[in-house]
Amino acid sequence: MQDKENKKSIQDKLATLKYNCSEKSHLEVNQKKCLKCKEKTCTIICPAGVYSVDEVSGETIVQYENCLECGACRIACPYGTIKWEYPESGSGVVFKHS
Amino acid sequence: MDKKYNADVIVVGAGPSGISAALEVARSGKKVVLVERAQYPGSKNMYGGAVYTTALKEVFREDFDAIPYERVINSHTWAFLSDNGSFNITNNDYNTKDALAIKRFNLEKWMIDVVKRHGVYYIPNTLVKNLIQENGIVYGIKTELEDYYAPITIIADGANSLLAKEIGLRNKFDSKDIILSVKEVIKLDKKTIEERFHLSDDGSMGVNKQYFGTDFGSIKGIRNLFMMTYLYTFKDTLMLGVGVNLADLTRNKLNINQILDEVKKHPDISPLIKDGEIIEYSAHLIPEGGYKKIPKLTSNGVIVVGDAAGFVNGVHFEGTNFALISGKLAGESAINALNNNDFSERSLSVYRKKLEKSFILKDLYSYRNVIERLYSRSDSIAIYYPKKIKQFFEIITSANCVSKSVQIRKFVFSIFKDRKFSDLFKDFSSIFKCVMDVFFGK
Numbered sequence A: 001m002q003d004k005e006n007k008k009s010i011q012d013k014l015a016t017l018k019y020n021c022s023e024k025s026h027l028e029v030n031q032k033k034c035l036k037c038k039e040k041t042c043t044i045i046c047p048a049g050v051y052s053v054d055e056v057s058g059e060t061i062v063q064y065e066n067c068l069e070c071g072a073c074r075i076a077c078p079y080g081t082i083k084w085e086y087p088e089s090g091s092g093v094v095f096k097h098s
Numbered sequence B: 001m002d003k004k005y006n007a008d009v010i011v012v013g014a015g016p017s018g019i020s021a022a023l024e025v026a027r028s029g030k031k032v033v034l035v036e037r038a039q040y041p042g043s044k045n046m047y048g049g050a051v052y053t054t055a056l057k058e059v060f061r062e063d064f065d066a067i068p069y070e071r072v073i074n075s076h077t078w079a080f081l082s083d084n085g086s087f088n089i090t091n092n093d094y095n096t097k098d099a100l101a102i103k104r105f106n107l108e109k110w111m112i113d114v115v116k117r118h119g120v121y122y123i124p125n126t127l128v129k130n131l132i133q134e135n136g137i138v139y140g141i142k143t144e145l146e147d148y149y150a151p152i153t154i155i156a157d158g159a160n161s162l163l164a165k166e167i168g169l170r171n172k173f174d175s176k177d178i179i180l181s182v183k184e185v186i187k188l189d190k191k192t193i194e195e196r197f198h199l200s201d202d203g204s205m206g207v208n209k210q211y212f213g214t215d216f217g218s219i220k221g222i223r224n225l226f227m228m229t230y231l232y233t234f235k236d237t238l239m240l241g242v243g244v245n246l247a248d249l250t251r252n253k254l255n256i257n258q259i260l261d262e263v264k265k266h267p268d269i270s271p272l273i274k275d276g277e278i279i280e281y282s283a284h285l286i287p288e289g290g291y292k293k294i295p296k297l298t299s300n301g302v303i304v305v306g307d308a309a310g311f312v313n314g315v316h317f318e319g320t321n322f323a324l325i326s327g328k329l330a331g332e333s334a335i336n337a338l339n340n341n342d343f344s345e346r347s348l349s350v351y352r353k354k355l356e357k358s359f360i361l362k363d364l365y366s367y368r369n370v371i372e373r374l375y376s377r378s379d380s381i382a383i384y385y386p387k388k389i390k391q392f393f394e395i396i397t398s399a400n401c402v403s404k405s406v407q408i409r410k411f412v413f414s415i416f417k418d419r420k421f422s423d424l425f426k427d428f429s430s431i432f433k434c435v436m437d438v439f440f441g442k
Helices: A002-014 A031-036 A041-045 A072-076 B016-027 B053-066 B104-117 B162-166 B190-197 B246-251 B256-264 B320-340 B350-357 B359-366 B370-376 B378-397 B404-418 B421-440
Strands: A018-020 A051-053 A060-062 A092-094 B009-012 B032-035 B050-052 B071-073 B075-082 B085-092 B099-101 B121-123 B128-134 B137-143 B147-149 B152-155 B178-187 B207-215 B227-233 B237-245 B277-287 B302-304
Touching (some): A002 B256, A041 A072, A072 B246, A072 B277, B009 B137, B009 B320, B016 B032, B016 B152, B016 B320, B050 B053, B050 B320, B053 B099, B053 B320, B071 B227, B075 B378, B085 B378, B104 B121, B137 B152, B152 B320, B178 B256, B207 B378, B237 B256, B302 B320, B320 B350, B320 B359, B350 B359, B359 B421, B370 B378, B370 B421, B378 B421, B404 B421
Parallel strands (some): B009 B032, B009 B152, B032 B121, B075 B207, B152 B302
Antiparallel strands (some): A018 A092, A051 A060, B071 B099, B075 B085, B128 B137, B137 B147, B178 B277, B207 B227, B227 B237
16 A cells, blocks of 8 residues: 555654654634545645544544645645644744754 | 843854954954854754855855865756656766855855854854844844944844744745755765766765655555755765655655655665664745745845845755855945945845846746746656656666667557547646746846
8 A cells, every 4th residue: 555655754854853842733624624625635634644533423634743845735735724833932843954 | 222242243143154254354354253053053054955155155255165065066966756767867067166065064164164264243142132223223132142333234043944934024925935855864985976966085075966846656645746956975974865845745644854855765775774873953934935935125124145045046056055155145235335334224224236136036037937837837847857858868768679760669659548638738838937037048
């Protein structure tokens, strides 16, 4: 399965990163609209695999702790419903070699 | 506004454009505050891998000599990838020092050290939430802790520029104008890198490779995708990344990491990164809307610079130089406004005039249609013609005991067989138009 393989690949790469975790999510989805969304673009394009769908409730799970702060999800979401802010001062991902 | 000003100028964002703007203002003796959301300068930033010397020298002057770069990038290759190999054009010039490989963590740290010495007041760890506005005039910034006031605010908050959006200087992004790029930093022995890339051990030589075309790979949707792979040599790391249009990713339901992993398997690339250890993975957006998508650059009390203003020439991978110089010009415009005690949009619009006189808006203007034109013919320009050039070279270099004239004739006929006459016409007219645009410029 390519998808599973890719998820594993992303996880391994994220494991190399340092984060200053914030307790508050800087990403917010609109679950009502997410439930109606068929494309699930955010779950496909996010380079950090932040978004997934809960198999039981169908709601969007947002693992904001893994966010690389690129901003792709906000622009790609066909319904423009992702509320995207920067993480709080000093928190979020820390690139040291990029 | 009866609040007391904390500074003459506030700059939001300590990347190349913001730092350059702050330095320019500080040099004139004005009071400037530079605010950055990250704990360490540069730790939110990511790029292909090289910064350009000319712009750095213009901004940092005598301080430039101490820049802690890892390697000079003076070997450039364009490679067109296919399933079983590639067709390459390389230019080596070991006397040049036009581009330097330096990690952003080190680049921004060095830049911040310099500008602090020149009097810039640097405030890290501080996220700007909003701009302070009254009657359509910007008077400063709101952070999580306190407010700062100044007659001029320079917006340098990068590709996503939430602030430029907030005050209506730019519209919502269209995903077709945005490139998403991811990159791996791959650790290898310094000596191994020097052997693999034929480099000296003193940092005076370095390699940049740009790989075009995706006529390879087994993932559905990756073939014929308009994308770019880049590789830069650092001291003991390689930077390997890909950039793909966000609209293409969405349409083809592709995750960019999948593409990067596929690229790493290509026979031209895999031996170069063999046994390397990934020590970092990063992602970033590149605003490539070009001239037509430039936001409004000034308003009352505010100026936009760098990525926040969409100053990128995607065809030539130029961004940091646009950022540095636009920052400098914004700084000059701010000083001018302070001296005249006029912070209106009209007074600050001298910034746009300065940009128009510089290479920034000249280049963005002459390239205004180039990406669109190349993109519309990407199947032919990025895949078909490179394939044919490769075939042509194979004819020249193979000793297969078949008459050359037979082979060449067959080759030429194949082009007319493969492509409709109307396609050939469209291909060449779009290339011709691009050349004319750039040649006549502005």
